[in-house]
Amino acid sequence: MKKIIFIISLFLTVSSTYSQKILNVELTQSHSKILSGENLYLILKVKLDPEWHINTNKPSEDYLIPTDVSINSKDGFLISQKNFPEGKNLKFDFSDVPLSVYENEFEIPIIVRVPENLIDGKYQFDLVLAYQACNNQSCLPPEKEKIPVNIEITSQSSGVIKNNDFNFSVFDSNIKSKNSLADSIFDGKSLLLSFILVFLGGLALNLTPCVYPLIPITLGYFGGQSESKTSRLFALASIYVIGMAITYSVIGVVTALSGSLFGALLQNPFVLIGIALVLVALSLSMFGLYEFQIPSSWMVKFGEARSGYFGALFMGLTMGIVAAPCIGPFVVGLLTFVGAKGDPMFGFLIFFVLALGLGFPYIFLGVFSGKIKSLPRSGEWMLAVKKIFGFILIGMAIYFLLPLLPESFRGYILPSFMILSSVYLLIFDKSGTNIKTFNYIKSTILVLIALLGLWLLIPSETESVQWTKVNVEQIEIGNGQPTIIDFYADWCVPCKELDALTFTDPKVIEETKKFRRYKVDLTKTGSEETQLAMQKYDIVGVPTIILIDSNGKEFKRITSFINAEEFLEIIKEVE
Numbered sequence: 264m265k266k267i268i269f270i271i272s273l274f275l276t277v278s279s280t281y282s283q284k285i286l287n288v289e290l291t292q293s294h295s296k297i298l299s300g301e302n303l304y305l306i307l308k309v310k311l312d313p314e315w316h317i318n319t320n321k322p323s324e325d326y327l328i329p330t331d332v333s334i335n336s337k338d339g340f341l342i343s344q345k346n347f348p349e350g351k352n353l354k355f356d357f358s359d360v361p362l363s364v365y366e367n368e369f370e371i372p373i374i375v376r377v378p379e380n381l382i383d384g385k386y387q388f389d390l391v392l393a394y395q396a397c398n399n400q401s402c403l404p405p406e407k408e409k410i411p412v413n414i415e416i417t418s419q420s421s422g423v424i425k426n427n428d429f430n431f432s433v434f435d436s437n438i439k440s441k442n443s444l445a446d447s448i449f450d451g452k453s454l455l456l457s458f459i460l461v462f463l464g465g466l467a468l469n470l471t472p473c474v475y476p477l478i479p480i481t482l483g484y485f486g487g488q489s490e491s492k493t494s495r496l497f498a499l500a501s502i503y504v505i506g507m508a509i510t511y512s513v514i515g516v517v518t519a520l521s522g523s524l525f526g527a528l529l530q531n532p533f534v535l536i537g538i539a540l541v542l543v544a545l546s547l548s549m550f551g552l553y554e555f556q557i558p559s560s561w562m563v564k565f566g567e568a569r570s571g572y573f574g575a576l577f578m579g580l581t582m583g584i585v586a587a588p589c590i591g592p593f594v595v596g597l598l599t600f601v602g603a604k605g606d607p608m609f610g611f612l613i614f615f616v617l618a619l620g621l622g623f624p625y626i627f628l629g630v631f632s633g634k635i636k637s638l639p640r641s642g643e644w645m646l647a648v649k650k651i652f653g654f655i656l657i658g659m660a661i662y663f664l665l666p667l668l669p670e671s672f673r674g675y676i677l678p679s680f681m682i683l684s685s686v687y688l689l690i691f692d693k694s695g696t697n698i699k700t701f702n703y704i705k706s707t708i709l710v711l712i713a714l715l716g717l718w719l720l721i722p723s724e725t726e727s728v729q730w731t732k733v734n735v736e737q738i739e740i741g742n743g744q745p746t747i748i749d750f751y752a753d754w755c756v757p758c759k760e761l762d763a764l765t766f767t768d769p770k771v772i773e774e775t776k777k778f779r780r781y782k783v784d785l786t787k788t789g790s791e792e793t794q795l796a797m798q799k800y801d802i803v804g805v806p807t808i809i810l811i812d813s814n815g816k817e818f819k820r821i822t823s824f825i826n827a828e829e830f831l832e833i834i835k836e837v838e
Contacts, residue, residue, distance in 0.1 A: 465620020500629030506579020549653030681716030741815030
């Protein structure tokens with residue numbers, strides 16, 4: 264009924280007000296001359312006639328047109344971020360419920376990505392403000408206001424001209440307003456309580472799938488330690504966790520302050536190769552080729568330092584990168600908060616405490632795995648244990664190198680290694696075979712590993728959600744159909760679990776058929792396409808799944824692994 268009233272009132276009002284100027288727009292910009300490839304910051308200041316309002320970017324009713332800003336450019340300028348303010352909920356005669364609107368004056372901060380490799384010169388593009396104006400009785404048809412933007416491009420840093428009066432603070436305040444959780448935690452009233460909460464958040468990260476690789480690595484390293492004293496094992500494990508925390512903290516602060524993806528280092532081939540070489544070097548020590556030992560000159564300087572401490576710290580520094588891609592809603596909030604605060608020392612401390620929470624269980628895991636050596640009758644069977652751990656470390660090295668290999672045979676390498684290493688240990692390695700109980704346990708485990716490898720080699724014909732792989736410019740939303748956008752990366756373990764467990768569920772497949780289904784690849788985090796996707800959709804880490812309803816409004820955002828049942832419950836609510 265209210266839609267009918269709205270349409271009637273619309274026709275009654277159009278003739279008398281159509282020519283009336285409802286709003287004026289003033290533009291301020293951060294630069295008049297800028298380098299290509301940089302971000303141009305713009306603020307649209309909208310002044311409305313006091314008798315009129317316009318709908319917000321997320322109107323309360325589906326028949327109302329949202330306020331939006333788009334860009335018209337023949338030279339490739341793109342909007343990477345637009346920050347709409349909160350509206351006011353006002354009651355109008357033509358609506359039964361309060362409507363979300365803008366009134367009087369408001370600002371829309373916008374970030375425009377300047378294309379790379381533009382030749383020096385002057386350029387112009389148009390920002391287009393689309394809106395629908397309403398008064399107390401009715402609403403007018405949708406209108407568009409063009410705002411020309413003039414900018415000069417230079418290839419010389421010395422030629423950049425910046426507007427010193429430009430108000431950059433509106434962009435910072437917008438970032439902070441999206442992070443009310445972090446603001447409420449770090450309000451300065453109880454910093455100790457804040458650190459405790461962050462530590463507990465780190466503990467919770469152990470429930471995410473990215474930490475799975477840390478378990479065999481920790482078992483492999485500490486299982487090969489030569490000392491069996493609990494106090495020494497505890498010290499080694501603590502140093503291991505501190506090393507992991509340092510790396511995790513540095514990555515977290517750098518990525519938060521630079522706007523890059525958390526764990527983005529894992530798309531760098533040199534980093535992947537470096538991690539693999541470290542793991543292979545550690546595995547060789549398991550095979551008895553050498554033992555990690557700090558140089559004798561260093562041992563004199565450090566006095567009480569012993570050979571394993573340096574190895575534990577170095578191992579922990581490397582393993583921090585393994586945990587880095589684990590992203591959850593809590594970490595997303597911290598990343599945004601640290602980036603907005605802009606204090607590297609504060610950011611380091613926060614992520615150091617977070618990483619200590621993440622690594623805390625590995626202290627006990629390290630002590631437990633190291634104490635395996637103190638079991639009764641230690642002898643040849645321990646050599647077999649060390650060799651098994653050595654193969655585990657080699658397997659992890661292969662895991663890190665997989666993204667660098669051709670996709671056509673990437674899925675066969677690790678399963679083949681599992682089979683071959685199991686066969687070698689079963690047939691050719693005679694360590695511990697004289698101990699019946701141990702030999703039985705060893706053989707059982709190796710047979711299971713070989714069978715798992717064989718199962719992974721079997722071609723899978725499992726049906727899955729059918730995605731359209733696109734870049735962000737190709738995504739269509741609204742127009743009466745809901746949309747799912749899955750942002751993923753090849754190095755993202757939870758992304759692979761979503762593909763294998765959640766998106767293969769028959770009920771999920773059927774329910775998603777009513778959606779447009781897009782996949783956006785963020786593996787190459789340094790590329791312009793990835794940076795634009797991150798800025799346009801406020802992506803901090805992967806996985807990120809955005810559900811958008813048929814009116815083009817964001818319904819929900821998922822930033823961690825979710826099982827099929829939970830995902831199904833959510834998508835059933837999207838209309």
